[in-house]
Amino acid sequence: MFSRPQLEERTIAFFRYPLFWVSLSLVGGFALQHFFTLPLPVWFGLVVIFFGLQVLWYRDTRFFWFFLVFWMAVGAGIHFWSLDYPLSRFRSWDGRTLSLTGYVVEKDGRYFLSRIEGFSVYSPSLLLRGKDLGSWVYSRVVLRGVFRKFASCANPGGVDLRLRWWKERVMGYLEVEEGGVIRDRSPWFTLLRWAKEQEGRFFSVWQQELWEETSLFAALFLGKKDPEFFRQKNFFERMGVYHLFCVSGFHMTLLGGILLGILGKFLPFSRRSSFLVLGFTFLYLLFCGLVPSAFRAFLMFGFYLLGKRLGRKIFSEGLLWSAFLLMMVLQPEILLDAGAQLSFASTGGLIVFMHRFQKHYRERNVVFKRIGENFLMGLAVYSVSLPFLIVHGFSFSSLFFLGNLVILPMTEGILFLSFLGVPLTIVPVLLHPFAPVLRFLLRSTSFLVQFFVAHVPHLFLDFARSADRFWGIWLFLGILSLSLSLIIRNRVKILLYMLFVPVLATPFLLPVSEEFWVFDVGQGLACGIMTGDSFAFIDVGGTIRGYGPVGETILEKFLLYRGIEHLDLIFLTHWHQDHAGNLQVFASPSAQLQVFAPENTSERGTPFIAVREPASFRLGDRVVIWGFPVTGETVNDKALVYRIVFPGARVLITGDIEEGGIDSLLRYGKSIEAEVVVLPHHGKYYPNLPELLLRTRCHTVIISCGENNYGHPNPEVLALVQRMGLQCFITWNNGAVRFWNFWGRWRVKSVGKRNL
Structure with missing residues (x-):
């Protein structure tokens, strides 16, 4: 307990910048709610309890801490009412036809429905599609249409549309079918x-x-x-x-x-x-x-x-x-x-x-x-x-x-x-x-x-670019240390301390020698292999609602992020659009690029090399890619399965092969053993899938899938993986998945995706 003079001096020092502490607490509470999503009773109870504690102990030194927690709870409440509550209401309306009343606003050439009736505190917005609404801007309207959530894809260097729009309080988009202007009584929108x-x-x-x-x-x-x-x-x-x-x-x-x-x-x-x-x-x-x-x-x-x-x-x-x-x-x-x-x-x-x-x-x-x-x-x-x-x-x-x-x-x-x-x-x-x-x-x-x-x-x-981010951290610490050294004594110590920090982080930020990616491209497949300055794709995905062709919106963004200026090879498992739909984005006539794929007499647009027998291809000096042709009764079975051999690790990519293709693949014996397996056909179940997993002796499986009407991934597949004790990543839930060599030890980690 402080004496009265000490308490008064401490109180004056605190209230000299009260707005700073209020702002800091609000931001802290907002951030906690953003990452942990506390339920309504928790943060509301904290507001009530710590407001009461402030009243009871307003002369005590504990008042400061009660004050901070109170405003943190208020910050969490602001996050709940502005972002979490609207999301919880719209989440259950996906695919439903809605009739909504609000105001049409325009921003960056897009139209939004704002001030939606039924939300008393913070009204969300919806992106409007399907009609030209330029004549209705800043007018009060009634619109009828189908509500859709944004597609969600989490990839390095890319944008998760659902997360991006949610941060702007835009909960989805409305495919407008009909609507009309009603009487406008808002002075604010009249002024706008x-x-x-x-x-x-x-x-x-x-x-x-x-x-x-x-x-x-x-x-x-x-x-x-x-x-x-x-x-x-x-x-x-x-x-x-x-x-x-x-x-x-x-x-x-x-x-x-x-x-x-x-x-x-x-x-x-x-x-x-x-x-x-x-x-x-x-x-x-x-x-x-x-x-x-x-x-x-x-x-x-x-x-x-x-x-x-x-x-x-x-x-x-x-x-x-x-x-x-x-x-x-x-x-x-x-x-x-x-x-x-x-x-x-x-x-x-x-x-x-x-x-x-x-x-x-x-x-x-x-x-x-x-x-x-x-x-x-x-x-x-x-x-x-x-x-x-x-x-x-x-x-x-x-x-x-x-x-x-x-x-x-x-x-x-x-x-x-x-x-x-x-x-x-x-x-x-x-x-x-x-x-x-x-x-x-x-x-x-x-x-x-x-x-x-x-x-x-x-x-x-x-x-x-990830490499420039590494140098940016060094630059920031150098600029900050220079600024501090100009206004604080012991300048040499400050410079040494600030420049010593990134030395400890350097092993974690330096580029790795080899890595393998399964990108989050919705209901499709696109994988990347990197070793040194060499890079190759295995399948290049298709098209996603809202994103368009993923070659331009996701894969090219990744190449920019990693500073990859030259693409060496592209391998295709088969010719379906969800696997080969972006081939022309990369394999232009001017590109010095080789494409390897199963034989396809219907493909005339892009030159490629047909692989009819098991063959190996080198990527850089340390990685070998094996291509195994498989056959079966279905179109999906007339494909190539790839096995990537890294120093100390192997990955098997099975494409969309079905039961006949799996039987054909099993004939290759020990040649298909791998630590990581990309499961067939976006997680569809086949009777011989358990045998495939046993023969590969894998410890991790990856399922590439997105929003679909086929039931992928199949619950039987998830139950099988759990019974076998395998680590499982699903791009729909986890985002892009990375398998990389970290100082001689191979690790698997997903980019992560917020559940919105």
Whole structure:
């Protein structure tokens, strides 16, 4: 127990940053609920119990811990009502015809049904398909259609659509059959509809003035990106300035500064002027689609004006945490949004480090001061935001320093002229003096970015690649240690400690020598073999609802993730579309690639080598792939079975062979022994399957299947595997499965898939 003076001092120290502790506790509770999914009675009971404990022990030191647990329970409750509860309701409606009432909203060219009736706290959204709903945007409608859950595939470097949309509170999609507009009584959606109309009018006026520079202007000023802009996207990423083309706090701060500067010339700071500034910035926020990063800046700006109006002392930390808390209550999904995470992390880095850097940096020369401040600003931002860039697979460029020094002032000029030109769109003739200057600045920006990228040596890390993520961790620790060494004593110790951490993790992050993958490609099969710089596919999957051809949406993403630029071989078990449907994605006429497959007289599109006798093929120097032709009465039995021989391990891939094919395979005797077996036909049961598993002497089986109407995997197969004591992975439940050599010991592990 503390004495009263100690208690008062401790209480003051705690309440100096109460919003920080509230925010930290909310995030902790939200994260716990996200990963462990506590039931309603648990977190609700915690809220009630620890609220009571706070009241009873408000003078005790235990109050602090009761306070933290209480807000953690509140964070778990927010997660439950915003994500878990809507999911539990929609999960049972898959495939049913529903009639729903809500508002149609548009985002990135897609239409969603929002504010769905029947959800009192946090309403989910549904993606709308089947009809063109452009004329109904921001209107209240009644829609009737079939509800479907998103397909779920978990692969390295890929996107799990069900998980991705769930994080945005989109629970599935509605195949719209019919619907109609009903009376709209919402002032909010009326305002959004008006803003949408004004945005279209504003954009059409500028389009007539800017010509071919319109796409760059739309991306910079409104965050609207079209195919023309995406053709230049790679240059902006390599320059480290792509974030300037995403509406953020940079835009809101510039607009707020312009408005305060103009109004300050004519009006003293008053309630009226602050309302005018907030009104204009809010309209700009509506035009840009209420993106989280801009919304965060708007809230901070609003709290700043409120504090200034009330005559309070304003701390940047307080503004940031206040904006965070309000956004979390209004839009809990921002915690899972990459843009929002980067926005808060970058702002937090500037707040924590920048003013401390400036205390130690006193350069009188204007030029060197500008250069130093730009470098320190980048250092402060990346000290906190780089982990988020790595996790979300974005990129880092050492040209960011040059971008801050040259490109940033140019974009400030473009935005300054754009903001000044907004009122002039009422009379388009008045825009004529602005248009040539804007076109010149936009062209100069594009030219300089391409020039710097092409002629200035630089480091570029694409964190979509696993190897670049490894170097990104080293880079982050180096930048963070440099930042800390500039503001804390014992700088040498900090540098040594921070750089020593990745040394311990290096054995776990270095590329492995050999590995085998069974990808999660739905009701199909696609396997990958990697050894050194060599890579081969065995089957290449088919098409999945929502994903399209998996060759483009899953397998190519994996090749990019692992930095594989050259594909050596493709082997096919048979020619069905769920196994060979993406062959032309990889086996183009220009590709130096060999395809081995069973004989098929109907295949004319892709050159291949027919395997009619048992044969072996080398992949690199250490891996041998055996192909065993099998025969039987069905089409599935006229196939090839592959046995991969790694140093110290073997894998057997059986394709879709049935009972006759299994009998044919058993004739190869000990040649089919393997530690890992990919079971036949997506887990279908055959009478001779137990004998196959006994003859292979395997310890692990893998079943590749997805949503289907065939009953795969068969319960008899799962019972058989359990009786034999075999380890079993099912891609439908576990995601992609990896079998790899870790320092001489072979291991099996799945990517993992959240059960949604």
